[in-house]
Amino acid sequence: xxxxxxxxxxxxxxxxxxxxxxxxxxxxxxxxxxxxxxxxxxxxxxxxxxxxxxxxxxxxxxxxxxxxxxxxxxxxxxxxxxxxxxxxxxxxxxxxxxxxxxxxxxxxxxxxxxxxxxxxxxxxxxxxxxxxxxxxxxxxxxxxxxxxxxxxxxxxxxxxxxxxxxxxxxxxxxxxxxxxxxxxxxxxxxxxxxxxxxxxxxxxxxxxxxxxxxxxxxxxxxxxxxxxxxxxxxxxxxxxxxxxxxxxxxxxxxxxxxxxx
Amino acid sequence: xxxxxxxxxxxxxxxxxxxxxxxxxxxxxxxxxxxxxxxxxxxxxxxxxxxxxxxxxxxxxxxxxxxxxxxxxxxxxxxxxxxxxxxxxxxxxxxxxxxxxxxxxxxxxxxxxxxxxxxxxxxxxxxxxxxxxxxxxxxxxxxxxxxxxxxxxxxxxxxxxxxxxxxxxxxxxxxxxxxxxxxxxxxxxxxxxxxxxxxxxxxxxxxxxxxxxxxxxxxxxxxxxxxxxxxxxxxxxxxxxxxxxxxxxxxxxxxxxxxxxxxxxxxxxxxxxxxxxxxxxx
Numbered sequence: 001x002x003x004x005x006x007x008x009x010x011x012x013x014x015x016x017x018x019x020x021x022x023x024x025x026x027x028x029x030x031x032x033x034x035x036x037x038x039x040x041x042x043x044x045x046x047x048x049x050x051x052x053x054x055x056x057x058x059x060x061x062x063x064x065x066x067x068x069x070x071x072x073x074x075x076x077x078x079x080x081x082x083x084x085x086x087x088x089x090x091x092x093x094x095x096x097x098x099x100x101x102x103x104x105x106x107x108x109x110x111x112x113x114x115x116x117x118x119x120x121x122x123x124x125x126x127x128x129x130x131x132x133x134x135x136x137x138x139x140x141x142x143x144x145x146x147x148x149x150x151x152x153x154x155x156x157x158x159x160x161x162x163x164x165x166x167x168x169x170x171x172x173x174x175x176x177x178x179x180x181x182x183x184x185x186x187x188x189x190x191x192x193x194x195x196x197x198x199x200x201x202x203x204x205x206x207x208x209x210x211x212x213x214x215x216x217x218x219x220x221x222x223x224x225x226x227x228x229x230x231x232x233x234x235x236x237x238x239x240x241x242x243x244x245x246x247x248x249x250x251x252x253x254x255x256x257x258x259x260x261x
Numbered sequence: 262x263x264x265x266x267x268x269x270x271x272x273x274x275x276x277x278x279x280x281x282x283x284x285x286x287x288x289x290x291x292x293x294x295x296x297x298x299x300x301x302x303x304x305x306x307x308x309x310x311x312x313x314x315x316x317x318x319x320x321x322x323x324x325x326x327x328x329x330x331x332x333x334x335x336x337x338x339x340x341x342x343x344x345x346x347x348x349x350x351x352x353x354x355x356x357x358x359x360x361x362x363x364x365x366x367x368x369x370x371x372x373x374x375x376x377x378x379x380x381x382x383x384x385x386x387x388x389x390x391x392x393x394x395x396x397x398x399x400x401x402x403x404x405x406x407x408x409x410x411x412x413x414x415x416x417x418x419x420x421x422x423x424x425x426x427x428x429x430x431x432x433x434x435x436x437x438x439x440x441x442x443x444x445x446x447x448x449x450x451x452x453x454x455x456x457x458x459x460x461x462x463x464x465x466x467x468x469x470x471x472x473x474x475x476x477x478x479x480x481x482x483x484x485x486x487x488x489x490x491x492x493x494x495x496x497x498x499x500x501x502x503x504x505x506x507x508x509x510x511x512x513x514x515x516x517x518x519x520x521x522x523x524x525x526x527x528x529x530x531x532x533x534x535x536x537x538x539x540x541x542x543x
Contacts, residue, residue: 002271012279015541021452061277064382065540070279077272081381088380092311093304104300105381134311157272 005076005158005189006039006062012070013057013213031057033213034071041076041157044180044190046200046221048228049210055193058210059083059160062191077157080106082147095131095138095146102147106154116153123179124149125172144168152179159183162193177203201225283533286526290384297383301391309395320399324351324358335473343475345417345504351407352503353472353496356434359400360441360492361463367392367442368459372449375543385539386532389446393439404431411503420506429514430498436521437491440528447532450542470496491521 012035016028032054039045047055060066062073063081088105089098099120103113113120121128124145135143145168151159159180165173180203184190194200200207200221207224209217217227291298310317328351336346343349367389371378374388404427412419448455469483470492479487487493494517501508508514 003274018451018542023451060379060540064275064277065379066538067281068277068279072279073277075275075277079275083379088376090304090308090376092308097304097307101300101304102380104297105377105383107381109296110300 002041003074003076004038005041005043006037006191007074008035008037008058008062008071009074010071011035011058011061011068011073013054013061013066014069030069031213032061035213035215037208037215037218039158039189039191041187041189042184043206044184044192044204046204046207046224047191047193047210048195048197048200048207048224049216052212053210054213055210056083056162057213059162059191059193062158063160075158078107078155079158079160080151080154080156081160081162082151083160083162089135089143089147091136092134094134095126098135099131099146099150102150103154106151108154120146120149120153123153123175125175141168141172145172148176152176152183156183156188158189158191160191163195165194165196165199197225197229287384287386287529287533288526291390294384294387298387298390298394301387302394305391305395306398317399320358320362320396321403323362324354324403327358328354331473341474348411348415348417349500349504350473352500353470355400355404355407356430356496356499357467357470357472357492359396359434360438361467363393363396363438363442364445364463365459366396367446368449368456370442370446371539372446372453372543378543379540384533385536386443386446386529389442390439393435393442397435408503418506419503423502423506423508426508426511426514427499427502429511429518430495430502433491433498433514433518433521434495436518436525437495440521440525443528443532447536450539466490466492472496491517491524495521 011032012030013032014028014030017025019025035054035058037045047058049055057066059081060083061068062075063079063083064075088102090101093101099117100110100113103116104110108116121131126142126145130138130142138146148165148168161180165176168176177199180190192200192204202221204221207217207219207221207228208215209224209228217224219227306317313319315322328347331350331354332347335341336350370388370392371385377388378385408419408424411417412421445455445459469487470490471479471487476484476487476493476497494513498514498517501514
């Protein structure tokens with residue numbers, strides 16, 4: 001039996017402050033607190049929540065660029081992420097140079113990038129001549145087209161997308177969503193962070209609602225979005241619930257809860 | 262082209278846990294992920310020549326400029342009594358300028374690449390390593406040009422039979438420079454003070470290493486300090502081959518290489534131990 005594409009078990013991620021000299025301080029903030037979730041192959045999970053709720057931190061932890069402070073993440077297969085518009089591209093390098101380097105960073109070999117090069121450029125819809133321009137000459141939308149095209153052609157088993165689709169025009173957005181559906185049908189699991197509730201409702205199988213770094217609810221898309229919107233769609237972090245800790249392993253909120261018991 | 266293959270029975274599983282540490286010495290991944298390292302080197306080389314008329318030529322100009330300057334100041338004004346002072350200076354300045362240029366270039370190699378660091382997990386020490394690798398090209402070009410100049414044009418000539426020994430101090434230099442570059446690149450992520458004092462520290466180090474003077478010209482504590490300095494030994498060994506033309510013993514070059522290799526392994530471990538969650542810092 002094939003296991004889930006993603007299994008997150010009691011995930012905590014802390015950001016610690018640093019002194020002026022660069023030393024870590026025993027004070028910080030939990031961006032994620034005790035998250036548990038599972039994502040099966042071929043399923044799409046929407047992650048919604050207010051600003052500072054921990055959505056991007058969750059994606060970064062799953063992508064492997066930050067380490068859990070506590071807990072465990074298990075990923076089956078290759079992860080590809082598009083968590084910011086720059087897609088890791090360098091403004092001074094041409095589109096072509098960025099594609100090759102970005103592809104190798106995603107875990108492809110140079111030969112694989114070369115093999116898929118035509119497909120990537122075709123999907124991006126960019127004029128092949130534009131591939132010789134430095135990225136600085138690209139609009140945000142053009143950069144996104146190239147970044148997204150590369151990511152979806154990297155044969156991911158788990159695709160992480162963070163709000164970036166909002167930048168593309170309607171036609172490219174529709175093309176991206178079709179591509180995401182194709183990937184899903186082929187067994188790729190998708191995790192989408194978005195504030196676009198229509199998109200989440202229509203495209204996601206499940207929704208995880210985050211608040212103050214905690215998983216408030218995980219349910220089917222319609223129920224999850226409805227739950228989120230009931231609070232007016234704005235569930236920004238409550239300053240009193242920032243998850244500030246002064247001792248390793250205990251958040252201020254946890255101590256308050258413990259005190260109340 | 263589609264994504265994951267539905268017919269696949271199982272995919273490799275990656276586990277990330279709190280407190281998880283990098284396994285092994287990290288030397289194997291330099292080999293197993295050589296394509297990534299090579300790509301980062303290529304990226305750095307391409308960036309080096311962007312928006313500049315002369316790009317890769319500047320690292321060659323710098324030691325030549327210093328050579329002319331120091332030759333005038335110490336050779337003419339202070340009249341340092343060293344035979345063939347121009348050659349003596351040239352052979353000392355070659356490894357030194359490689360160190361300075363590489364360290365300067367690597368210092369912000371992680372801090373200035375937040376997009377790359379947040380893009381995907383990869384060995385971040387590849388970033389300073391790529392910078393050092395790119396700086397190695399003009400260094401080797403200048404070294405070969407100097408050897409040809411000394412061997413073919415200059416009256417002094419060169420002892421061709423001892424020339425292969427230069428591989429030993431060359432490897433020591435590369436390991437030393439890579440070690441320092443990795444550690445400084447990491448330090449710069451946490452504390453930016455070094456950007457402002459690096460030049461001063463390198464100037465002090467420059468005058469502690471016998472580059473413009475002979476090591477026998479200094480006595481007392483300075484001599485003791487320079488004895489413990491690997492750069493002094495490396496420059497001495499470059500001079501043994503290119504200036505003296507004879508090698509008395511292979512022991513010193515081999516010991517220096519062993520010490521620099523040990524320093525490299527230790528630096529790599531320190532880097533891998535501390536370079537956790539840099540995506541949170543940059």
